[in-house]
Amino acid sequence: MELLNSLISLTFFAQVLRLMTPFYLGASASNFSERGGVINIAIEGFMNLSAFSFVLFSLLTGNITAGFILAVIINLVFSLVYSFFTVNLKINQIVTGVGFNLLIAGITKFLLVLIFKSSSNTERFEGLPDLNLFKSVPFLEIVFSDYLTIFCFALIFISGFVLFKTKFGLRLRSVGENPGAAESLGIRVKSYKLSGILISGFLSSLAGIWLASNQNSYSDGMIAGRGYIAIAAMIIGKWKPVNIFFACLIFSAFEALEITLQISGTNIPTQLIQMLPYLITILVLIGFVGKTKPPAAVGS
Amino acid sequence: MKSKTKINLISVSLSFLVTFVIIFALLLLIDKNPFEVFSLILSEVFASGYGIGQTLFKATPLIICGCGLAVCFHASLFNIGAEGQLNAGSFTIALVAVYAGDLSFPVMLILCLVCGFIVSGVVGLIPAYIKIKKDVSEVISTIMLNFIILALVNYFLVDFFAVKSTMRTEKIVDGNMLFKLSDIFPFFQGSSLNASFFIALLLAVVTYILIYKTQFGYKLRAVGFNETASKYIGIKTNKIILASFFTGAGITSLAGINYILGYKGFYEFGFSNNVGFTAIAVALLAKNNPIGIIFSALLFAILDYGGLSVNQLVPKEIMLVVQGIIILSILGVDRIVNNYFEKRGLV
Incomplete structure (x- = not known):
């Protein structure tokens, strides 16, 4: 009964909205890349990389802003390399993505031991500053407790606008649907794919930064498949910004449920609670998804 | 050619x-100093029979798992789920070995391998099915399944089968273990190298024949090369996708015999130490050729075992x-x- 009460409370719903941030940022990251025709499995690794570099540089420089900027720059550099592999060399995007994920996992584990002398986590740091805009407004206070979440909500409209109302968006989508036709119209296919990937790198960097900031440290394996779940959310949301938002809500709701269950101490075994988000992802992919239709030239 | x-x-x-x-x-x-690091690795690996034995021991699961992945990769199925698949299969192998311990050794061994193969294979069928029916990339589903399967194995292990206050199954009786090479060649004294290594080599040859010399292998490569074209020449592509996922995932389960039947005698949570992911690199480096996989597995084993020795430096x-x-x-x-x-x- 107590559990039920805590589930239907406003606080729970506020948590759901807040926890949606990394999923939506990741899913949008993936969307911008796929709209240009490039599958970006490396989102997971990119989130991991910027979570780590954000903590690392914030601690090294003692300045959150510097940490933030450096984390984004590092992600953009990696995105550039990713684009070189997939767009210029035309190497299989999925294999490249998995390669990036393994390399980044290796780099972060290595540097974690080398710099922080620990194989599990860094020391604590402050994280992003709180947003005091909604201080003492009951519900919004929890939802919009930081800048990135509020940006994330704005992103629903920004990405919809950019993709469907601007020349850039139209061209990016045409590159993803039919690069040959786009090229014959004089569109620089490679530059559009590159910019899709760079936006992707930027947004996934924000997702990683939010996660690190949320737990005030970096720990090994902390992304825990959220990058892949974000890609699943993009598929379920059929590559449309608003639909993706609702798909992300499903996943953040189950993450909030997982947290609530763990705190309330039910007799459900912890392993089964922990596998909940992943099980839901699979079930949603099997059950709710009709025939999905990615941008026509995705993957080629 | x-x-x-x-x-x-x-x-x-x-x-x-x-x-x-x-x-x-x-x-x-x-x-x-790079020279110091490299020479330390080489001396640790090649200076003693123990070092060589340990390296071959570490190469064994990589060869097996790499072969399993090669089957999937040849069909352009990017199976990232080996870690989950092989844990499900290895857990089964350990349980069968304990509960069927009274059977004669060859019967028990075959029963272990078959059961492990089937359990892993069935786990592999899930992403194949989702791919066929819903067109969802196997990469995402296999990653999700890794988390799910590892949690499930952990749950069944801890709540039902584990020896009290440990994370491992009961120990298999000594008579049912594979022989250690150091029993025959004193050269390998002290190393854990065991008969699984030969099983791995045999498996590489079998997988090579399967992929390059059989009709199934031909179809599998055709689907991997061009799925649409394969459909038009009459290959039942969905069946091939299911079959290659089942076979590939099934093979990965055998990676567990090295640790379970050859070394410790039980399944322990986390025993696989990310073999399922390292094997991706092993298979890619060998360009998915099972014979090449033997060599790339050896290289990664050298890195792995040698890595332990440089830990004091880096x-x-x-x-x-x-x-x-x-x-x-x-x-x-x-x-x-x-x-x-x-x-x-x-x-």
Whole structure:
């Protein structure tokens, strides 16, 4: 009964909205890349990389802003390399993505031991500053407790606008649907794919930064498949910004449920609670998804 | 065909060189002497029978798992789920070995392998099914399944089968263990190298024949090369996708025998130590050729075992960086080399 009460409370719903941030940022990251025709499995690794570099540089420089900027720059550099592999060399995007994920996992584990002398986590740091805009407004206070979440909500409209109302968006989508036709119209296919990937790198960097900031440290394996779940959310949301938002809500709701269950101490075994988000992802992919239709030239 | 082999050799050696240069620079960057590190690895691995034995021991699961992945990769099925698949299968193997311990050794062994194979294979069927029915990339579903399967195995292990206050199953009776090589060759004294190594070699040959010399292998490669075209020449592509996922995932389960039947005698949570992921690099480096996988597995085993010895100088995690760089450099260099030869009409 107590559990039920805590589930239907406003606080729970506020948590759901807040926890949606990394999923939506990741899913949008993936969307911008796929709209240009490039599958970006490396989102997971990119989130991991910027979570780590954000903590690392914030601690090294003692300045959150510097940490933030450096984390984004590092992600953009990696995105550039990713684009070189997939767009210029035309190497299989999925294999490249998995390669990036393994390399980044290796780099972060290595540097974690080398710099922080620990194989599990860094020391604590402050994280992003709180947003005091909604201080003492009951519900919004929890939802919009930081800048990135509020940006994330704005992103629903920004990405919809950019993709469907601007020349850039139209061209990016045409590159993803039919690069040959786009090229014959004089569109620089490679530059559009590159910019899709760079936006992707930027947004996934924000997702990683939010996660690190949320737990005030970096720990090994902390992304825990959220990058892949974000890609699943993009598929379920059929590559449309608003639909993706609702798909992300499903996943953040189950993450909030997982947290609530763990705190309330039910007799459900912890392993089964922990596998909940992943099980839901699979079930949603099997059950709710009709025939999905990615941008026509995705993957080629 | 011959020039293809030559190009492959060129690109593999070039990507080694690239990896070597990057790691060399990285070591200099963090103020370590690269020569000291490299020589320490080589001396640890090759100076004693123990070192060689341990390296071959570490190569064994990589060969097996790499072969399983090669089957999937040849069909262009990018199976990232080996870690979950092999844990499900290995857990089964350990349980069968304990509960069927009274049977005669060959019967028990075959029963173990068959049961492990089937359980892993069935786990592999899930992403195949989702791919066929819902067109969802196997990469996402296999990653999700890794988390799910590991949690489930952990749950069944801890709540039902584990020896009290441990994370492992009961021990298999000594008579049912595979023989250690050090029992026959004192050269390997003290190392854990066991008969699984020969099973792995045999499996590599069998997988090679399966992929390159059978009708199934032909169809599998055809689907991997061009699914639409395969459909039009009458190959039942969905069946091939299911079958290759089942076979590939099934093979990965056998990676567990090295640890369970050859070394410790029980399944322990976390025993696999990310073999399922390292094997991706192993298979890619060998260009999914099972015979090549033997050699690339040996290379990664040298890195893995040698990595332990350099831990005092550099964190052993540097070997994970090496793995990642090898994957990306083989991908990049291979494409650049191929482009180069194609432009000059040499292929």
